[in-house]
Amino acid sequence: MLIGALLILTWLILLIRYPAKALPVSGAALIGLLLVGAWMYWLDTREARQLAHLELRLDYAPTRCPADRPLALTLKNGGGSPLQELRWRIAAYAPGDSVNLVETLYDAPRYRGPGELLPGDTWHDCLPLPPFRPGYRPDTLEFRAERLQGSFAD
Structure with missing residues (x-):
């Protein structure tokens, strides 16, 4: 948990200090996380539909x-x-x-x-x-x- 807090704090500092470089990387990371979340949601609902049959x-x-x-x-x-x-x-x-x-x-x-x-x-x-x-x-x-x-x- 401490490592996660340190990573978030470091990311915020980099975003404030170097917004031109950190913003595109943060956007790409956010898009990647959203894609992984959508994939996991799709797999979960697919299994639930199959179990319902x-x-x-x-x-x-x-x-x-x-x-x-x-x-x-x-x-x-x-x-x-x-x-x-x-x-x-x-x-x-x-x-x-x-x-x-x-x-x-x-x-x-x-x-x-x-x-x-x-x-x-x-x-x-x-x-x-x-x-x-x-x-x-x-x-x-x-x-x-x-x-x-x-x-x-x-």
Whole structure:
């Protein structure tokens, strides 16, 4: 932080003392920063648009899945780009409630998607349940995938 403050102070001194030389360099630096910011904004909104085309559904299905992994997952890539990697966290809510009942522990399961999912393809899997707060049964809860993070092929 001290180095940043010294750089800004030095830039201000140079701008005041030598405005004819420092102003064009400052303008070019500002244009460069704006271009980098625009590029980062475009990449962020592009990823958000691609993630919005994913359909991820979680259901408690102990009859369709093994006992140690009773959470059924269906993921469909409705976008136009192949999904390369996907990570998420599972949240559980009581019907009509907005409090997440999943305890976020260090050793809680990590959820990852398929290696590659082509556009229009569907992936099915069974997942382990996350740890809940005491007093709740999984068959009474609604499960949602939150904090989606993914990467897509160009």
